Structure formats: structure tokens, C-alpha cells
Amino acid sequence: MLPTLGVEVRSPCPGPFINSRLCCPDFRGLYELHLTTDGPATTGAEVTITASLVADDNGSLVLPASTRLYRFRWIHTPLLLTGKTDEAFSSTIRVVGNVPGDFPVSVWVTAADCGMCQPVARSLLVLPITEFLVGNLVVTQNTSLPWPSSYLTKTVLKVSFLLHDPSNFFKTASFLYSWDFGDGTQMVTKDATVYYNYSIVGSFTVKVKVVAEWEQVTPDVGKGFLQKTGDFSASLKLQETLRGIQVLGPTLIQTFQKMIVTLNFLGSPPLNVCWRLKPECLPLGEGECHPVSVGSTAYNLTHIFRDPGDYCFSIQAENIISKTHQYHKIQVWPSSIQPAVFAFPCATLITMMLAFIMYMTLRNAAHQKDMVEVADFDFSPMSDKNPEPPTGVRCCCQMCCGPFLLETPSEYLEVVRENHGLLPPLYKSVKTYTV
Known part of the structure; x- marks a missing residue:
């Protein structure tokens, strides 16, 4: 029967609903679903995945007190489910992958009593499964450096392989480690930790090959040995401190x-x-x-x-x-060779001094030449043929040759007195009296 016009029809379910007939509450966008896992894992090992329902980022919502309002629904195929645990606002499953690959795992939360209602929240992750060992190579040193992958030379390094095996899948396995330190040094150990000292600077890559072997008994095959391997490496930059x-x-x-x-x-x-x-x-x-x-x-x-x-x-x-x-x-x-800015004045001064010295030297040489140039003069005794020579020549002749030509001391003294004004004597003058 259709309701009468003008009559208000009320829903039997108070509050916001997705489906008023089924009374499904509308919680879309109010909650988030967070997924965590301990993967990746090797084939055959068990992986744990946990989904947690939390309030939205604003943090203003409070989860309801009843834990029976929601149901967690998982999709994990082709991974094999080995266990499941539901807790307050969370759900955990354990799965195993027998083949390698990347497998999506999804989960959503719905109202417990409404399978046709829209999900309250949903989430998804991709779980990697590998056929090799899973682990990590860790390098440490006593001297802590603020730069990643940088270490000191001539200081012991601790290199360790950490196997990732949260499910203890390899608890009965024995391991063998083949090390290569990148500088030509290699070694094989049964221990997952080695100590090494680099003596030179540079960039190196330390590598390790890990072999795990264990015994397994199956109904079909019986007793046998299984083996898994893995290759791991770490880059190192060896530095040397400044010693001076x-x-x-x-x-x-x-x-x-x-x-x-x-x-x-x-x-x-x-x-x-x-x-x-x-x-x-x-x-x-x-x-x-x-x-x-x-x-x-x-x-x-x-x-x-x-x-x-x-x-x-x-x-x-x-x-x-x-x-x-x-x-x-x-x-x-101070430099003995002055710069070019002072070289020109000094050179000019020196040139002027040299020019003055040369001028004085040439002037004296010309004057002396006038006094001694007697190439055409006859030094025989005075006669009508040789009249009295000029004064300059006579003075020069008397100075240079007089002592050898004059016969009496009185004549020599007379010549000295005549030439006293021309050239000073080399000895101290002495008064001479004629008696």
C-alpha cells in the first residue's frame, strides 16, 4: 500500500545509512585499514600479514566499543593459508608461497551482519616471494661517521650477514659464507660475521655468497637434503683522516x-x-x-x-x-732589483751620469792632445832654421823633455818656474834663492 501524500515516512534505522531497509551504517571515509607484513620471504617459508582498523587522519573519531560490528575479508590466492587470527579491530593471516613471484593480498572490512553493505575500509599490498635466501649485509665500524657508506682506512670493519627468517624456516640449516672484499682478498667461513681492515682509500664492494643446506623428510621422497643460496653486497667508501x-x-x-x-x-x-x-x-x-x-x-x-x-x-x-x-x-x-715603475728614473739618472763622465773624459783628452801634439817640431838646439815654437808646444816640450835637454840646474829651475802655472808640481813647492 502506497503511503498517503503529505504523511512523513520515517526510517526504522536512526543515523546515516547506506541501505535503510537493511540498516547498514555509512562509515565510508571515517576509518582506515593499515596492512603490515614480515615479508619478503623465500619459497616454503611462512609469511604473516596483519590488517588493523584505525580512525581517519583527523583522529577525532573513536572506534566503537563492540568488536562484533565488523568482519575482515581476505583475498590471498594463490598463496596457501596456514592460519588466521581475529582480534579487536585487527586480523592476522599466515600464508605460504611455493613458487616465486609478486602476489597481491587484499582485505576489506564490512559490517558483521550486512554482507551486502559497502566496506568500511579496504587496503591492498603486494607480497614478494623469492626462491633465494632473504637477508641483508651490514657493515659497521667503531668510529661513527656522519656520511653513509663512508668508513676509515686502517680501522677494523665488522661485516655481518643478517638472515631474514621470522618463521624460523632455516632453524635446522647449516650455512657457508664465501666473502669477497673487492681488493683481491677472499675467504670462506662458517660464521656470518667477519672482521676486515682496508689499508688503502677508495670505493669498494664487499660481496658474500651464502649457501644454506638442511635435511628434510617427506612421505613421498623420504630423507633428502635441500639447499638455498643468495648473493648479497654492500658498497663501501674508504676514507683516510687528515693527519696533517x-x-x-x-x-x-x-x-x-x-x-x-x-x-x-x-x-x-x-x-x-x-x-x-x-x-x-x-x-x-x-x-x-x-x-x-x-x-x-x-x-x-x-x-x-x-x-x-x-x-x-x-x-x-x-x-x-x-x-x-x-x-x-x-x-x-726589500728587493735589490726594483720594479719597473722605478727602473726608468734610475736608468735615466745613470745615463746622465755616464754622459757627463764621457764628456769630461773627452774634454780632458782633447786638452792634453793640444799640449803634447809635437809631431812636426824639431827638438834640436835653437837656430835660425827652428825659430821659437808656440807657447803651448814649448811648455809641453819643456815639461816632458826639459830635464833631459837642459845642461845646467839653473836652466832647469827656470823652466820649472815658467811652467808652475800650467801644471802643479808633484812635490811641495820650495823657495829657491840664487846666490
Whole structure:
């Protein structure tokens, strides 16, 4: 019978409903379903998957007190179900995969008494199953470094293989480990942990091949041995701490002379190198100089000093592990060879002095030539043929040849007195009296 117009029809189920006839509450978008698993796993091993119903991200909802309102429905084929446990707002299943592959596992939650109602929440995950061993290779060192996969040389490394077997599938198996450290060293052990010391810097890959073997008894085959293997590796970057900086360079230099200082770093690159010139040997402060990236263990510094004095190179270097600093004192003296800015005035002055000296030398040489040039003069006694020579020639003749030509001392003294004004005597003058 149809309801009469104008008469309000009320639903027998209070609150929001998906289906008013079945009284299915509408909880869509109010809850979330979280899935966790202890996979991946090897074939034959048991895997546990847990689904938990939680309130939405806003956290304002409260789960109902009754645990009988919901039902967890799983789809896990082709994985074999080995067990299931339902708890308050959660459900756990245990499955086994006999073949390798990636298998989807889904679950949704519905009202317990309404199989046709929309799910309250649903979720899905992909479970990887492999035919090999599952595990991880872990490398540790006593010295902790802030950089991943970075370790110190000449310090013992602990390398361990951790088998992932939450279901104890390999509890009766025996293991054999073949190690390769990437530097030519190999070894075989029965222990899952080894200790190794790298002596050189560089990047290496440590590898291990794991073999697991155990005995299994089946009704069809009987007693037999099963074996599973796995290959695992880890990348390592071996670094060396900076033990110091060796500085090779002069300690005494002149101004305006190019100086080269070689820095040898006792550590492994890459490096950040920073240096600054100071009057005293003091550590570098924050931001005092700009670092330069250096990709080798040697670096050359070049500098030209313009002022004499005492200086100190403050040098700082660091790599990804450590840092160090060093000082280098140097004494700068004034240069004996002045720079080009002073060379032209000095050269001009020297040229002028040389020109003046040459002028004076040529002038004196010309004057002396006038005094001694007597190539055509006859030095025989005075006669009508040789009249009296000019004064300059006569003076020169009397000075140079007079002592050999004059016969009496009185005549020699007379010549000396005549030439006294021309050339000064080489001896102290003495008064002469004629008696």
C-alpha cells in the first residue's frame, strides 16, 4: 500500500545509512585499514600479514566499543593459508608461497551482519616471494661517521650477514659464507660475521655468497637434503683522516718576487682548502677565507709580496671525515732589483751620469792632445832654421823633455818656474834663492 501524500515516512534505522531497509551504517571515509607484513620471504617459508582498523587522519573519531560490528575479508590466492587470527579491530593471516613471484593480498572490512553493505575500509599490498635466501649485509665500524657508506682506512670493519627468517624456516640449516672484499682478498667461513681492515682509500664492494643446506623428510621422497643460496653486497667508501699538512716552500724571500708554496695533504681527497696571510700564526676564523676544492693530495699556493716584513700563512684543510690546519712563517726583505715603475728614473739618472763622465773624459783628452801634439817640431838646439815654437808646444816640450835637454840646474829651475802655472808640481813647492 502506497503511503498517503503529505504523511512523513520515517526510517526504522536512526543515523546515516547506506541501505535503510537493511540498516547498514555509512562509515565510508571515517576509518582506515593499515596492512603490515614480515615479508619478503623465500619459497616454503611462512609469511604473516596483519590488517588493523584505525580512525581517519583527523583522529577525532573513536572506534566503537563492540568488536562484533565488523568482519575482515581476505583475498590471498594463490598463496596457501596456514592460519588466521581475529582480534579487536585487527586480523592476522599466515600464508605460504611455493613458487616465486609478486602476489597481491587484499582485505576489506564490512559490517558483521550486512554482507551486502559497502566496506568500511579496504587496503591492498603486494607480497614478494623469492626462491633465494632473504637477508641483508651490514657493515659497521667503531668510529661513527656522519656520511653513509663512508668508513676509515686502517680501522677494523665488522661485516655481518643478517638472515631474514621470522618463521624460523632455516632453524635446522647449516650455512657457508664465501666473502669477497673487492681488493683481491677472499675467504670462506662458517660464521656470518667477519672482521676486515682496508689499508688503502677508495670505493669498494664487499660481496658474500651464502649457501644454506638442511635435511628434510617427506612421505613421498623420504630423507633428502635441500639447499638455498643468495648473493648479497654492500658498497663501501674508504676514507683516510687528515693527519696533517706538509708545507714545502721558502722561508725567506724578497719583495716583488713570485713565491710558490706546495701543500702536501696527509689524507684522502676530495678536500676543501682555505688559506690566508696574517701577521701572526693564528687559526682561521669563520668566514675569513673562501675554500677551494682540491681533488688531489697536493696543491700549490702562489703569492707576490709587495711590502717587507714578517708574515704567516694560516692553512686549513678538511675532507668528509676530518680537518686539520698548519702554519708557515716567511720573512720578506726589500728587493735589490726594483720594479719597473722605478727602473726608468734610475736608468735615466745613470745615463746622465755616464754622459757627463764621457764628456769630461773627452774634454780632458782633447786638452792634453793640444799640449803634447809635437809631431812636426824639431827638438834640436835653437837656430835660425827652428825659430821659437808656440807657447803651448814649448811648455809641453819643456815639461816632458826639459830635464833631459837642459845642461845646467839653473836652466832647469827656470823652466820649472815658467811652467808652475800650467801644471802643479808633484812635490811641495820650495823657495829657491840664487846666490
